[in-house]
Amino acid sequence: MKRDQLPGPVRLATQPISQDVLAEKYLKAGETSADQLYARVARALASVEQPALRAEWERRFLDNLRAGAIGAGRIMSAAGTDIQATLINCFVQPVGDAIQGRDADGYPGIYEALREAAETMRRGGGVGYDFSRIRPKGADVRGTHSIASGPCSYMNVFDQSCSTVESAGSRRGAQMGVLRIDHPDVLEFITAKRTPGRWNNFNVSVGVSDAFMQAVIDGADWELAHKAAPGPKLMAKGACQRADGQWVYRRLPARELWDTIMKSAYDFAEPGILFLDQIGRDNNLSYCERIEATNPCGEQPLPPYGCCDLGPVILTNFVRHPFGEGGEPAFDFDAFAQVVATQVRALDNVLDLTFWPLPQQREESAAKRRIGVGFTGLGNALTMLRLRYDRQEGRDMAARIARTLRDAAYAASVELAREKGAFPKFQAEGYLAEGSFASRLPAELKAAIRQHGIRNSHLLSIAPTGTVSLAFADNASNGIEPAFSWGYTRNKREADGSRSSYTVEDHAFRLYRALVDADATTDGALPDYFVNALQMSAADHVAMMQAVQPFVDTSISKTVNIPEDYPYEDFKTLYRAAWEAGLKGLATYRPNSILGAVLETTAPAAKEAPPPAAPPVPVDPMRTVIESRPNGALNAVAEKVEYWTQEGQQRLYLVVSFLPIVTDDGRHVERAIEFFMPVGQSGESQQWITATMRMLSLAARGGFLDRALSDMRKVTWDRGPVRLGTYEKADGGQVPRWHDSEVAAIAYAIQNLIARRQQAAQGSLFEPDELPAAPAPAAVTESAAVPMPGVMAGKKCVECGAHAMIRKDGCDYCTQCGYMGSCG
Numbered sequence: 001m002k003r004d005q006l007p008g009p010v011r012l013a014t015q016p017i018s019q020d021v022l023a024e025k026y027l028k029a030g031e032t033s034a035d036q037l038y039a040r041v042a043r044a045l046a047s048v049e050q051p052a053l054r055a056e057w058e059r060r061f062l063d064n065l066r067a068g069a070i071g072a073g074r075i076m077s078a079a080g081t082d083i084q085a086t087l088i089n090c091f092v093q094p095v096g097d098a099i100q101g102r103d104a105d106g107y108p109g110i111y112e113a114l115r116e117a118a119e120t121m122r123r124g125g126g127v128g129y130d131f132s133r134i135r136p137k138g139a140d141v142r143g144t145h146s147i148a149s150g151p152c153s154y155m156n157v158f159d160q161s162c163s164t165v166e167s168a169g170s171r172r173g174a175q176m177g178v179l180r181i182d183h184p185d186v187l188e189f190i191t192a193k194r195t196p197g198r199w200n201n202f203n204v205s206v207g208v209s210d211a212f213m214q215a216v217i218d219g220a221d222w223e224l225a226h227k228a229a230p231g232p233k234l235m236a237k238g239a240c241q242r243a244d245g246q247w248v249y250r251r252l253p254a255r256e257l258w259d260t261i262m263k264s265a266y267d268f269a270e271p272g273i274l275f276l277d278q279i280g281r282d283n284n285l286s287y288c289e290r291i292e293a294t295n296p297c298g299e300q301p302l303p304p305y306g307c308c309d310l311g312p313v314i315l316t317n318f319v320r321h322p323f324g325e326g327g328e329p330a331f332d333f334d335a336f337a338q339v340v341a342t343q344v345r346a347l348d349n350v351l352d353l354t355f356w357p358l359p360q361q362r363e364e365s366a367a368k369r370r371i372g373v374g375f376t377g378l379g380n381a382l383t384m385l386r387l388r389y390d391r392q393e394g395r396d397m398a399a400r401i402a403r404t405l406r407d408a409a410y411a412a413s414v415e416l417a418r419e420k421g422a423f424p425k426f427q428a429e430g431y432l433a434e435g436s437f438a439s440r441l442p443a444e445l446k447a448a449i450r451q452h453g454i455r456n457s458h459l460l461s462i463a464p465t466g467t468v469s470l471a472f473a474d475n476a477s478n479g480i481e482p483a484f485s486w487g488y489t490r491n492k493r494e495a496d497g498s499r500s501s502y503t504v505e506d507h508a509f510r511l512y513r514a515l516v517d518a519d520a521t522t523d524g525a526l527p528d529y530f531v532n533a534l535q536m537s538a539a540d541h542v543a544m545m546q547a548v549q550p551f552v553d554t555s556i557s558k559t560v561n562i563p564e565d566y567p568y569e570d571f572k573t574l575y576r577a578a579w580e581a582g583l584k585g586l587a588t589y590r591p592n593s594i595l596g597a598v599l600e601t602t603a604p605a606a607k608e609a610p611p612p613a614a615p616p617v618p619v620d621p622m623r624t625v626i627e628s629r630p631n632g633a634l635n636a637v638a639e640k641v642e643y644w645t646q647e648g649q650q651r652l653y654l655v656v657s658f659l660p661i662v663t664d665d666g667r668h669v670e671r672a673i674e675f676f677m678p679v680g681q682s683g684e685s686q687q688w689i690t691a692t693m694r695m696l697s698l699a700a701r702g703g704f705l706d707r708a709l710s711d712m713r714k715v716t717w718d719r720g721p722v723r724l725g726t727y728e729k730a731d732g733g734q735v736p737r738w739h740d741s742e743v744a745a746i747a748y749a750i751q752n753l754i755a756r757r758q759q760a761a762q763g764s765l766f767e768p769d770e771l772p773a774a775p776a777p778a779a780v781t782e783s784a785a786v787p788m789p790g791v792m793a794g795k796k797c798v799e800c801g802a803h804a805m806i807r808k809d810g811c812d813y814c815t816q817c818g819y820m821g822s823c824g
Contacts, residue, residue, distance in 0.1 A: 007326070009068075009317045012474060012514060017490060017504045022471040026076050034472060037076065038065040044080035048352040061346055067335075068314035069343040070472050072463065074124055075311065075350060085124040087309070087354035089463075090174070090295030091361060092128045093117050094304035097135050097228065107133060107304070110154050114161055116358055117175075121165045123357040126174035128302065130207070130292035131155060135228030136184035136249060147231045150185045152192055155199060156707070157714065162201035173201055174296035178274060180207045181257070184224040184249035190261050193270050197704075203296055205272035205585065206261060213275075213579050215254035222254040262572045265588060272298060272587040273575055279584050284438045284553060285368065285457050287430030298585050299463045299557035300372060305364040308554075309354075310372040310463050311347045313339055314473045315381040315401065316507060322384035325515045329385045331397070333404050340373055340405055341412035347371040348416060348455060369423040372461030372554060373409050375401065376469050379477030379533075380508040386529045389482040390540035395547040398480075402551035409459040410441060414448045422453025431457075437553040462548065462556040476507040480548060480558050482533045483508065487522035538562040538574055538588070546581045555584040562590045626659070626673060626701040634659060635670065637757060641749045643724035645742065652677060654693075654746075656753055672754050673700045692743060696750070712747035716740040724748060 022034060031037050042065060046058035070076060071087075078085045093116055096107025103109060108116060117127045135141075137150030155177055162173040177199070179189040190206065192198055215222050225246040230239040239249050264271060279291050279301045289303040300308035318336045321327040351369055356362040378398055379389055387394040417423075428450045432438050438449065462480045469476050477483040486509040491501045505522070509530070513520050520526060533541075541560040549556060562571065571588070578586040634657040642651050657674035675693040692712070699708035717740070724745040725737040739745040 007320055009319070010322060010511060010515065012507075012510055015474065015505060015510070016502045017470055018472075018474055020492070021467050025073070025467050026471055028081055035066070038062055040080035041065060041071060041076060044353060045346050045349045048349045057345075060342055064339055064342040064346065067339050068317035068473075069339045069346070070312060070314065070468060071346070071350070072310035072312070072465075073468055076468065076472070078124065079350075079353065084355050086120075086357055087350050088125055088307045088356075088361075089310050090126040090128065090297070090300060090302075090308045091120055091357075092130075092293045092295065092302035092304060092306050093120065095129050095131055095133060097133045103133065105133070110134065110157075114158060116360075117158065118161055118165050120357040120361075121162060121173040123355065125307075125357060126176075126296040128176035128178065128293045128295045129158070130178045130180075131189075132178070132180040132183050132207070132292065136226050136230075137188070138184075138231050138234045138249075139226065139228040140231045148228070150188070151179060151183070152185055152188045153710070155192075155202065156711070159199050159201045160711070175202045176294055176296040176298070177202045177204045178207050178293045179204075180276075180292075181209060181212045182223065182225055184226055186224065187257070187260060190264050190271055194264065194268055203272065203298075204270050205274045205294070205298065205587075207274045207276045207292065208579075210275075210277040212254060212258075213576070216258045216576075218254075220254055221251050222257055223248045224250045224252070258572075262568070262575065265575075266568055266571050266590060269587075269589050272585060273578075274298070274301075274585045275579055275583065278579075278582055279555070281435050282437045282553070282584070284431055284436050285425065286436065287427060287433065288425050289368075294555070294585070297464050297557040298587065299374075299461050299555050301555055301584065302370075303364070305358070305360040306368075306370060307361055307365055308372050308461060308463070309347050309350050309365075309370065310374060310461055311343055311350075312374040312376040312463065312465050312468065312479070313343060313405075314476060315375050315377040316384060316473065316476050319381050319384040322508075322511055323516050324386060331381070331385060331401065333400075336401070337404055337408035340408040341415075343373050344371065344409050344412040344456070344459065345416060347373060348413075348420075367423065367425045368457040369455060370458045371456050372463065373405065373459055374462045374479070375405065376465040376479050377473055377476035377507070378480050379482035380506065383483070383508040383529055383531075384511065386527070388529050388531050389544065390531055390536035395544055398544060399547045399551065402548045406460060406551045406553075407442065407445065410438075410445050410454070411448070413455045413459055414445070414452050416455035417453045420455060422455060423457050425457065426453050428453070440550070458553045460552045461554045462552055462558075464557045474507040474510065475504060480544065480556055482531065482536065484533045485522070486526070486530070486532070533561045534563070538566060538570075539577075542574060542578055542581070542583075542586070545578075545583055545586075549581075549583055558587070560586065560588045562588055564591050566590060625703050630659060634674065636674075637753060639749070639753055641724070641746065643722055643742075643745050643749075645722050646720045650742075652746075654750065654753070656750065656757075658757065670757060671700075672705065672757075673697070675700070675750070692746075709747045709751055713739075713744050713751075715743045715747075717742065725752070 022037075026037055028037075028040070031040070039062060042058050042062035045061045046054045049057045071079065072089045074085070074089050075087045079087055093113055094107045095113040096103030096105065096109055098107075098109035100109045100111050102112070107113075113129070117129070120127050131151035131154070134151035134154060135148045137148060137153070139148040139150075141148050158175065158177075162175050165173060177189075179186055183189070186206065189204065193202075193204060212222060214220075223242075225242065225248045227246055229241075229247055230249055234249060239247060241247050261271060261273070265273075274294060276292070280286055283289070283291060283301070285303075291301045291303050291306075294301045295308050300306075300310075302308065313336070315331075315336075318332045318339075320330045320332055322329055348369060348371060351365050351371070356365070378401070381401075382389050382394045382397060385397060387397055431454070432446055432449065438446070441449075465473075465479050469478050483506045485506065487503055487505040489501055490504050491499060509520070509522065509526075512526070512530075538560050541558070545556055545558055560574070562574075571590075574588070575586055636655055636657040638653060638655045640651060640653050642649060644650065655676040656672050657676070658670035659673045660668065661671055662668055675696045677693050696705065696708060696712075699705050719741075721738040721740065722742050722745040723736050723738055725748060737748070739748060
């Protein structure tokens with residue numbers, strides 16, 4: 001059908017969820033409708049054009065927004081306002097192997113990186129990091145005659161910072177932590193999130209190389225190595241230096257390491273996998289940058305200080321004659337290509353319009369001008385075209401849409417380069433070199449790039465669109481995903497404290513009811529092309545990614561949903577198939593008894609008889625929650641602590657009470673549960689340490705005393721170092737141990753007191769000779785993280801209060817009430 005014969009999209013009345021999210025997340029003072037918001041955004045985007053062109057481009061940008069070319073959340077929320085917040089959704093921040101300043105390779109030290117990340121999140125941006133440069137636990141730190149605590153311990157600090165820093169517009173901070181598969185601490189990294197509550201503000205992914213995958217296939221051993229020299233204990237255990245200068249800390253079977261990753265992903269939904277070599281091969285800028293991490297949702301592999309400037313196009317707006325009403329259903333490729341072309345200019349303008357949290361981010365963006373035109377509503381669009389998402393015809397249509405997106409975007413960027421100039425780092429030979437994404441473009445596009453250059457180094461990204469889809473696309477399916485369900489009930493808490501509820505319906509289902517069958521129900525019989533995420537196989541999810549990825553120059557954010565009874569061996573095969581298919585990464589989700597079912601839309605069917613009682617959950621008696629102090633007297637130890645500050649020798653007395661317990665294997669041990677500093681001790685700092693003792697008591701009874709003390713060890717002050725205890729050098733000599741604050745010294749004293757008390761019973765949380773390294777997380781069995789009956793695993797929902805807020809496709813989602821929060 002010719003372009004001028006195709007009707008426009010069918011418009012439906014706004015459903016309550018869309019109006020609510022629009023008002024809560026995006027409308028500003030004086031705005032009451034999406035069209036007013038579009039006018040604000042269009043005016044802002046046009047403001048960086050030449051004065052004589054601004055009115056024309058404001059009109060064209062407004063028309064494009066109305067047509068479905070919207071900006072990502074930060075753009076729609078902050079563009080055209082006086083908020084000093086970034087319009088960029090996400091960044092990657094470098095982290096070097098130094099505490100402060102910069103490391104030998106010029107990367108910012110850990111606490112400088114933390115400062116930069118905090119500033120970025122404060123301005124509204126999510127952050128991804130590669131922590132692989134940080135030296136491993138047990139490595140030698142010659143400058144301070146100490147032993148390194150490893151990247152996982154520093155990730156605890158980044159996690160806490162993220163939860164503390166409120167992003168612009170009350171946006172939840174989002175982070176991605178990456179560690180390479182050859183880092184010596186990768187096993188701790190893989191299993192860290194098995195511990196409930198650890199790294200709540202992180203998504204985590206392992207950076208996997210082709211060499212490792214081949215080692216898995218071949219059944220070969222794998223070396224965990226780092227350039228930092230190991231400490232004496234590791235050297236004594238056989239650590240050695242390779243010919244390339246790297247130090248090998250350990251060797252283990254590659255399949256054993258792979259199985260550890262797979263078990264964690266199978267039961268805990270993390271870590272994700274990044275295929276770093278495929279990311280590098282496909283990179284248009286492999287001649288001038290190295291990519292080691294992604295943004296929080298994984299759709300943007302980025303270099304240090306790189307950003308993702310995103311804007312999806314709503315695909316459902318380009319389906320004509322949906323469900324065959326009034327004619328054969330068709331996708332309007334011509335209209336889509338025109339909208340994509342204008343979207344390229346709009347996102348390019350964002351780079352000049354936005355507030356940059358850091359000058360390094362501005363410089364990186366100016367040099368390469370990355371943008372990310374994408375799409376949302378693919379699942380719904382295929383349904384409206386009467387194509388099944390999980391069949392070849394659906395994948396063929398998706399690939400054709402993605403190819404049109406690619407060609408229209410690259411052509412528009414070439415035209416923009418003719419008008420405004422190519423990005424400064426552009427080099428035709430490197431950009432079009434064999435193997436790069438650009439080398440696979442049509443011949444005429446490559447010729448145009450050679451002749452005129454191109455404005456943007458990268459142009460395409462398929463990102464999650466949770467609240468954007470709710471607010472601006474009538475709850476169309478999210479990004480590349482199929483619909484999850486056709487409807488659910490949302491319970492909403494009103495401003496006066498009352499509660500209301502209403503039905504939230506999928507856009508394609510709403511349209512079907514409006515055009516075809518007004519009596520259709522979400523749980524009734526629908527045509528077979530109404531297929532949702534839970535009705536298709538895992539292989540079909542991956543096959544859609546495989547169909548679309550060749551036409552996307554960055555990556556795709558997608559969660560592969562698999563059923564609880566999906567065989568583990570098939571699960572492992574899924575990841576290997578993703579690597580062999582040339583995908584850049586993979587994330588999966590399997591609802592299970594450990595995590596709780598995600599996005600349940602109906603209650604489980606009633607059983608004829610109650611299920612058999614579950615076996616008892618093995619617990620660690622040293623970390624179980626003690627609701628209140630036991631009655632009666634407890635064994636206690638009083639200790640005088642002497643330390644030295646700039647004001648001279650200081651003394652205080654500490655009392656630690658212990659609870660006798662018996663472990664599952666019959667050992668009698670003691671657990672510290674109460675801390676006290678007797679009254680009457682002088683000194684301003686000692687008074688606030690008294691309050692700290694009470695908080696430690698709560699931490700001890702809550703089961704996370706070791707983490708609390710570890711955090712105390714990191715506290716700093718401005719009164720100079722504090723001396724307490726000694727440290728054994730590699731040559732056996734004893735030197736004074738210095739701490740960054742009085743509270744850090746007190747924490748060290750408590751750790752030693754507990755260690756001495758428990759050492760004889762082999763129940764110690766701490767090893768005195770290895771302080772100050774925080775202990776490795778205790779091994780947690782799969783059932784140890786089972787949530788309490790009736791409570792789904794997740795954070796507390798701000799809407800209904802249930803502890804059921806999880807991350808789905810990069811977005812906060814409450815499985816209890818359907819509330820959609822912010823997206824990374």
